[in-house]
Amino acid sequence: MLSPFPKPWRTGQHCRYLALLAGLLYAIGAHTESAHPLPAASLTDVSGLQVGSYTLPSGTTGCTVILVAGEGAPGGVAQRGGAPGTRETDALHPLNLVDKVNAIVLSGGSAFGLDSASGTVRWLKEQKRGWDVGIARVPIVPAAVLFDLPVGDNARIQPDVECGYKAAQTASTAPVQQGSVGAGAGATVGKLGQPMRGGLGSFAYRMPNGLVVAALVATNALGDIVDPDSGRLLAGARDAEGKLQDARQLLRDGRLFAQTMPRMGENTTIGVVATNARLNKVEVNRLALMADDGYGRAIYPVHTMYDGDTVFALATGHWEGKADMSLIGALAADAMAQALKQAVLQASSLPGIPAVKDLLPERKP
Template sequence: MQALSPHGASGAITDVAGIMVGHHSDTRRPTGCSVVIAPGGAVAGVDVRGAAPGTRETDLLAPGNLVQQVHAVMLAGGSAWGLDAASGAVRWLEEQGIGLDVGVGRLPLVPAAVLFDLHVGDMRIRPDAAAGYAACAAASGRPPAEGNVGAGSGAVVGKTFGMQHAMKGGVGTASVTVDGVTVGALIACNAVGDVVDPDTGLPLAGARTADGSALRDARRALLRGEPPHQLLAGSNTTIGVIATDAQLTKVQAQRLAVAGHDGLARAINPVHTMSDGDTLFALATGHAPRHPGMLVLATMAAEAVARATVRAVLAARTLATPEGLVLPSHAELAARG
């Protein structure tokens, strides 16, 4: 297994055979969408831990339900409006001849999840079907861009004590390989909580002090009794996709999604709050000739998710909107110190 490099890349979800990723970033305001495509289909599962989710087609993935494979997963900004991006992915996939054979044609199956970025710029601009189509058209098997791109374009972290003390979130990716089997993750981090170093628990990006010059450490501040800012329900959320080339059943894919949330818990504090809609999908392409067992795969999934979440803030860039909102990046705050 690769060693975790907190300040460098550690693989990508596209290291998984049979996986492609594409981003679309809207230049009119910071928002966008990211798509993970499995052109050959993938056994899929999902686990929703946040209390304010925005999702599409998650019931399809229940282990007891009929359909065994999906063809892409869409992650988008724009809150509930952003779910429309999945319709564009369906159109693109149909044009490529990708989907479930229903006799009269092929029906692409595209589950989706969204995050809330409406407080960053003009909320009337949000991902739509055209954005989802564009993300698919841009997809490839190369390592995807990270930071202020796709679904992470308008992502913000550390809102526990208000947006004025928050920092820029984003998209990150990572992978781990054990004995020829790879598990990767793509995470769009827009959390209420801080993003922390999984090894030390120290914050990397999140709620800042009153003067904005340092990290407050939300966990410790809350435990000291500092009152949190009143949060709008659903105005946050970390969403992502775990992918592996191992051969899994739907039950196993769902368990892999469950295990992935352990990675979120290592890298975000607090996590899975009443104001987050934290949702992770799992995809298994089945390209690897072996299966290391679910204990190993679950450990790999949590590790990949934690690393990808860290990468989301390490790769983010400072954002300033015309409305006067300034969201410093991890790199800027570290340079000040």
């Protein structure tokens, strides 16, 4: 029987050819696999930041703390929702004195949850970290809260000082834990109908030149969450039979105007974007403003009178490259949109409040 291989393969050289071919196939396979098995990028990819979450024993509310190493970093804020619950945001205004932030706290519990920030302040005080006023160091800890009181037993038990302290204690540079944890433990989305689960999400872009731009968000929107890449509906308002309705279509065909809006006050999406670039206080406020566009790419409708939507920004300055504010801001908006997507994809269900994971296969992204 004639061999199907050419003569060189029959003279012993075929071993080398096969080895080269195997090596090439392995390299292609390894390259293909490397796009996915790498650890998921999150806010802690920004050097100088640690993230810790504490979920109350009830499992339906909690807080998330972002700690800044050393003396702190310039901070900014964009607050465009109509019903905010915040603390220390005036200190971030470029016209005001303080130019460094030591931590940011995101919490459930509505206004009650603002107590979480006091716990983080206490922890930072024990570490002797804060704004140096001569006789003491005063920790600068801006905070924002979302409304999750109707979920579980949250109307009776909310995040408090101990929540903020414990979250700070557990903060680390490990990849951010996502889903139904910390500030996102009681989060829901799609309150224009029967809601679905929101959650805590994070995402980061790592550029070849060393620049990192990342986001973390507790997603608790009145509106639906759509895939920022495809525009496909991921999670949101459901009808009485549990089917997704799509708030975009409900609004455009007039159905929303013919009904009383249910659960309109139970909202607010709060998040943080950060970069390792060196930015001043004016630039980092611009970063927060540009990053807020990520909300508009993944939430519909967004910034309503019933949402307290807030975005904080940090710039740790650990990267020595030249910072282009426009490019960094554009990446921050994309990172925020992707973090919103991750929040609902990673969430877990509660009785009567399903998560994306519970949807039928044909509805999954």
